[in-house]
Amino acid sequence: MPAPVMLLSELEEGQEADFFALLSEKQELTTRDGKPYFRVLFRDSQREVGLPIWADSPLANSCRNEWAVGDFFKLRAKVLQTNFGPQLEIRRIRPVAETDAKDGFDPMMCLPVSRFDPEQMYAELAATAKEQIQDEPLRQLVLDIYDTNRVALLALPAARRNHHACVGGFLEHTLNVTRTCVHLAEKYTDLYPDMLPPLDKDLIIAGAMLHDIGKLRELRTSAAGTEYSAAGELIGHILQGRDIIREMAAGREIDAEKLLRLEHVIVAHQRLPEWGSPKPPMTPEAMIVHYADDLDAKLNMVVAILAEDKSDGVVTSRRNPMSQSFYRGGV
Amino acid sequence: MPAPVMLLSELEEGQEADFFALLSEKQELTTRDGKPYFRVLFRDSQREVGLPIWADSPLANSCRNEWAVGDFFKLRAKVLQTNFGPQLEIRRIRPVAETDAKDGFDPMMCLPVSRFDPEQMYAELAATAKEQIQDEPLRQLVLDIYDTNRVALLALPAARRNHHACVGGFLEHTLNVTRTCVHLAEKYTDLYPDMLPPLDKDLIIAGAMLHDIGKLRELRTSAAGTEYSAAGELIGHILQGRDIIREMAAGREIDAEKLLRLEHVIVAHQRLPEWGSPKPPMTPEAMIVHYADDLDAKLNMVVAILAEDKSDGVVTSRRNPMSQSFYRGGV
Amino acid sequence: MPAPVMLLSELEEGQEADFFALLSEKQELTTRDGKPYFRVLFRDSQREVGLPIWADSPLANSCRNEWAVGDFFKLRAKVLQTNFGPQLEIRRIRPVAETDAKDGFDPMMCLPVSRFDPEQMYAELAATAKEQIQDEPLRQLVLDIYDTNRVALLALPAARRNHHACVGGFLEHTLNVTRTCVHLAEKYTDLYPDMLPPLDKDLIIAGAMLHDIGKLRELRTSAAGTEYSAAGELIGHILQGRDIIREMAAGREIDAEKLLRLEHVIVAHQRLPEWGSPKPPMTPEAMIVHYADDLDAKLNMVVAILAEDKSDGVVTSRRNPMSQSFYRGGV
């Protein structure tokens, strides 16, 4: 009877089991005393464990010639504590086969994922649109864009690196931004009842939900990671997001000015030209979406920097995507 | 029996009444056909009405030699509609006397004021501190700073120009920022339960309430308007606000690291060195306060720009404190 | 028998004739000795002549109450030399009527126009596309965009102000850029025969012809002048030009990469983000179009600055759209 198929992230120390994993790194290195080896890392969505493959290992040949980063494997192995931290001890390893699907293999199970359930986040976003966007054609436009791209959105990261770079990251970031925007839209609608033109809550919610929708075309995500598409490189998600909206809006009965304002929210959401926005926010709605977006992205980066920085002292190193130090605590 | 003392802003067209007003502007001008006159404006907290004083007016001499911008007057006058808009027709005018206080004169009644009641805003802020700041010494620090400066805070504007430049403006802006910060502190505390060091909601609330506290020393407000103090010019409200906190904290049992983090929120709240912050936000708390503050100030500026811009076309002129156009509507 | 209808720009000194003209300026002024008058300017496409309308003129009332800048008139008048330069002496003046069209009235005859014939420039551009663009679908795309917008293109200026701001200005600027691009495409194709991917002359020509095509939507031109449309303000001609291309390309058999490269030429043609390009030129073709475009626009500005600057000395003032001095000559 075969060992049960478990998850790498469930394995306890010393427990031997079968599991599926993604080869996420493979580097050819040399020890201090000149011994060559491959350092390889296997991961599922929650955990990443490595091991060295020495030149005299029975796996050495396969490792050198057959294993490629981004490939999926079925392993029988145990996780052992060593002086170099936890390491895998591999009994068997073979590439994933089609028939593994029936044992529960799914490439997504091996990618880093949001701590939140994509389905639930998607549902909350859809519900927000339904409840909060009063203008019927605008609401329908937002919902149709989501519905049409449902499968891709469930998996999409928010960025290739830097912030929310995980399965479901797009939805996590978008949901955060949308929640903040609901709060701000209500606050400022109350605060400025006489504004002309009046603050348009619908636009703020729609803008929050669609501000990064161009990532659908800018990024190309596969098991091996996320890359920019050619159009992502040459055109960029800001313009591509506006394309998605215009294509979906074509032929609908949507108010022309409202659509233009929505396009502007997308175009201006990065605020600065050097961050990719050809126009600065010229409406309060665009301004609110920008702030909610920028704060959520930056805060996610800070959380990651504080979690990952290895330097000593009261502050982190400056070598991180924000090029500044952050405070760790201590006086 | 004297005419009842009313408010300028209550007067209906053609109604003659006594009221108190501030001389808010006095300019010596010439008509197109070479006739010299003074253009003067009188205001109370809600309304500003002007009139020309011609060289042959019985008021001409007093106007030229005695009236100064910032002086308060008791007038008996009516407001009339003219081709040049509403104008005052003055029957009597004399400087305010000490005894006018018993008829209800108060300099504050003549200054532009927040649409919100300063007492209520103050109360909401104090209540927020009491309910939301868990750390006792920190909570007490915040409350004592507010109590000690209660009278000044009730009247303080948020800035000399640009945003919330009215009586109560400090409280209005601070309350907006604090409300947003309560929302964000709760959201992100939930979102990142494992952050190290943990996100400190206390600090965010205290930072929101105190971020601009240095305006107490930077600005010098009188009936004639708001100016920078000498120390405001040479040192600036960011450093002065930190002084207020350090002075109040001296000798208290407040955790040294917590106090340092609070000082940092103040020091970093403008984010960029060219905006006056010698350090960028190096903690998530400082980052959150910065975003909430910046959005509220900018949005208030946009509201004012849209309300005041006189140019034609779908967008405003760029000659405004944000040096860019804003969209008015229209396709 | 009526006086023959002539052109204002044909009138010799002292000659009285009927002509059509646009009221291009109307200002209420006062002489040094306090006399009020209106200064008005009438223009046709080549010449602009003014006169003062004194308060006691029989035209004074119409001028004040009825004449608006941008209106067209039929005048009977002569041009006289005065101490203040040439001035009109008006015998009769009335607004243009519909029936004037049969006497040859056409609003275009009153606007500043390119020194070059729009029809000929259009024809040269179309011929260039036909001869130089080898790829059939790309060539057809360019030609169809031109054909579809033929009437608008013949009149379109290249910009609201700054450079080529006249009827036909778009074609004049585009033709200059296209001619330079033909030269450069040939030179550099010869120079780098081994480049990979090979330099694509088709793309350079198509990019040159379409780089500013979004001005069709960004600008709104009428007899009263050129303004930005709402979408021009909020989105901008770079994105709008790409829209025109994508809309026309939809459903055609055009190579996807070629279309993407063409879109990139449009998106990148201003090079710097602060000039409106969200991406820098990432292909040699985009780089060549940028240089040819930028040089032609800047040179046209310099020519205008040298022609119009009124300051003394060997160099012009810095108060011009390029914010620097230019050399007039002299040692």
Next chain:
Amino acid sequence: MPAPVMLLSELEEGQEADFFALLSEKQELTTRDGKPYFRVLFRDSQREVGLPIWADSPLANSCRNEWAVGDFFKLRAKVLQTNFGPQLEIRRIRPVAETDAKDGFDPMMCLPVSRFDPEQMYAELAATAKEQIQDEPLRQLVLDIYDTNRVALLALPAARRNHHACVGGFLEHTLNVTRTCVHLAEKYTDLYPDMLPPLDKDLIIAGAMLHDIGKLRELRTSAAGTEYSAAGELIGHILQGRDIIREMAAGREIDAEKLLRLEHVIVAHQRLPEWGSPKPPMTPEAMIVHYADDLDAKLNMVVAILAEDKSDGVVTSRRNPMSQSFYRGGV
């Protein structure tokens, strides 16, 4: 009878022959398994081939102690295909001797060279000056500067790195710029016949030919490569180029304003102060030369980046002298 002296770049695989070569690189390295060796590269003008020199090689001692980068050698060797690409197998090697000149040795034969014949480029430039520069003293000035520096100009690169960094590179770049300038000078002279001062084609051609002439003094070129001279570092080619012109012009009958305008073309040709130009282009002639120069230099860099970039994906890495990605193709 000795083996015939061939060129390294002519050798076919396996063919043994004598040839002259420059030692262009020598690095002390260690293999993965800790074995030390020298990696050396030999080159002629068209081809660069390397080999490892192991510690136990008979060449090891000479290599370590005697061979220096920039030295010339006569080798008898063959080129063999290996797993690491083509490598030399050396039979004999000795430093070049004076008498090798009679066998055709010339240091220039070992340096990277322009694909174009320096003599022909020089001739075309001289002919252009003769035909296109109408003003006799100016034409003679340009020609005399070229004649006086003929030998150096034939070998000069256009830059130490970045663009046209090869023997003849100066002439190649200058010829490109001059050809573009001839085209632009003719186009814009036609286009703006009424410009004041008139566009001066002579100046444009002379400026194009001389814009980088200061490289003669800024760069110090030897077989070992190109370095900056001390004056190149402390003063720079822009000022040094103007020196060359002023020294040659001293005592000639050249119009003072024309000379000043020519000096300005040199001084302003980099346009931006941070690129080394103390003054921006203040004449149309300086502007035209700048654009033609900048485009040619940048395009040459892009060609090299596309040819040399080793990264994967649709775009190149950003680690190149232009600090941005370029598109390789693919969708």
Next chain:
Amino acid sequence: MPAPVMLLSELEEGQEADFFALLSEKQELTTRDGKPYFRVLFRDSQREVGLPIWADSPLANSCRNEWAVGDFFKLRAKVLQTNFGPQLEIRRIRPVAETDAKDGFDPMMCLPVSRFDPEQMYAELAATAKEQIQDEPLRQLVLDIYDTNRVALLALPAARRNHHACVGGFLEHTLNVTRTCVHLAEKYTDLYPDMLPPLDKDLIIAGAMLHDIGKLRELRTSAAGTEYSAAGELIGHILQGRDIIREMAAGREIDAEKLLRLEHVIVAHQRLPEWGSPKPPMTPEAMIVHYADDLDAKLNMVVAILAEDKSDGVVTSRRNPMSQSFYRGGV
């Protein structure tokens, strides 16, 4: 017997006398009640007094048609106190004649001058060179440049506007810089005895004395004021100063490296490219001269701003050549 010829700056109130003066300003204005007049200002080196010339004045015609700014006049007049400050009451006025020289007329007597005697400043600079510059050829170079340009240097301002813009201003600024440099050269030579290359005091002194020498060619000074020459505009005093040094050094026995270092001091003395220096200071000597120069120029500007600013409050306005406020005093 003629009235004695006095100086305008010596006249006491009500005293009538003959004096020479420069017409420094002439503006055609209108009073508030529409009366046209000319406002004219006359000055000598210490004092500037104006008067209105009304249309009915006997001087009106000459003023309108004959008087030009920059002309010199002999006046018989008195200075009277009026409500508009001191004004001239003119009895007689005629243009200066050649024969006035014998009565002491000298155009220089009418220009603003340094508070220090140019001859003495010149002498101190020459003495400093003689005493402090050890290297004989370098010392002689500096002295010869001064001697050759003695007359011009005595009158030269340091700048057209901004700092030391008066007769003798060049010498005043240069002397300040040189004195500071002597101090710094001595201090830092003592401080860093082991520096390699050793700090060269000679170079610092020579650099201080010559750093602005190009102003001789950049500026064109006449009684009517200081303007930039054409070469000043197109080339600039940094390059022109280096020219003067190179021309004077040509054919001398001056150490090549020393001369290069001196040229570099001149080239780098503004430090930043946007301030006109194509190279930053790359030697300690250039750095020292830059700091001494920059401080002296800036301080002179601050002194003038504090003396001339007319705004109220504890700080000056920002509308001054340094675009920032300065503190006047007060708390």
Next chain:
Amino acid sequence: MPAPVMLLSELEEGQEADFFALLSEKQELTTRDGKPYFRVLFRDSQREVGLPIWADSPLANSCRNEWAVGDFFKLRAKVLQTNFGPQLEIRRIRPVAETDAKDGFDPMMCLPVSRFDPEQMYAELAATAKEQIQDEPLRQLVLDIYDTNRVALLALPAARRNHHACVGGFLEHTLNVTRTCVHLAEKYTDLYPDMLPPLDKDLIIAGAMLHDIGKLRELRTSAAGTEYSAAGELIGHILQGRDIIREMAAGREIDAEKLLRLEHVIVAHQRLPEWGSPKPPMTPEAMIVHYADDLDAKLNMVVAILAEDKSDGVVTSRRNPMSQSFYRGGV
């Protein structure tokens, strides 16, 4: 009888002696042929000498497991010349014990120190304050700040890296700045006798002495080196220096405006916001201190760069704290 305790920096080649030293570096490395070793460096205040500790050395174990950078040791060793420069040959080595103090051990003897005696520099600064600061309360304030922090100031470096990063570095830098300021204060007081407000020499001297006083709190110095304190990171020495002054001034009879001006000198002494000054110098005194400070710091950096740069050629590499090349000499 024990070997006499000497200084490492006194040892002659081959001389064996006992001495105290700090372990300033320890790196685990591998030779080219794969042999692992530790490279360690020992230093006293004047000299740093290293040696390799091979795996088979009797010291290998202690080195790997016990020695830490920043520890002090007593060694018996000799310095020998080797092919790799001077190296230590260690006979005995043990950690410093408490009783070593009686043999003269003092941690300071092992740190890099200023070439000048801290006590003498301190004395000169105190004397300068006494002689030059006329205002009694200001003078006493400065002296009391120095006295209170005497011990720390004697050891404090001027910066963690970059300039004067050695024991006594604060005093060395401050003394240089103060001397320059005395010179400049005298010069400019003489030069501008009429300035309003008058130039305040007291303030310049006090500002010079206190400009960096916040380093006392920003830096944390130990034998193992200098680090930033938490408050140094989050607040910075500019604000901390002002704190020290305000705390010491509290309750004293010091003129309020004078204190404010002094605080401003500290706040503004870095001049640019991106260098940490929230306000630019708004008084001449602040401007003078800034220039004297900046020059001294930059010059110290240049001296160090020239001394330490290892690259070839006439100029240094750009990889240094000033990110530019410096000239070494040579033509």
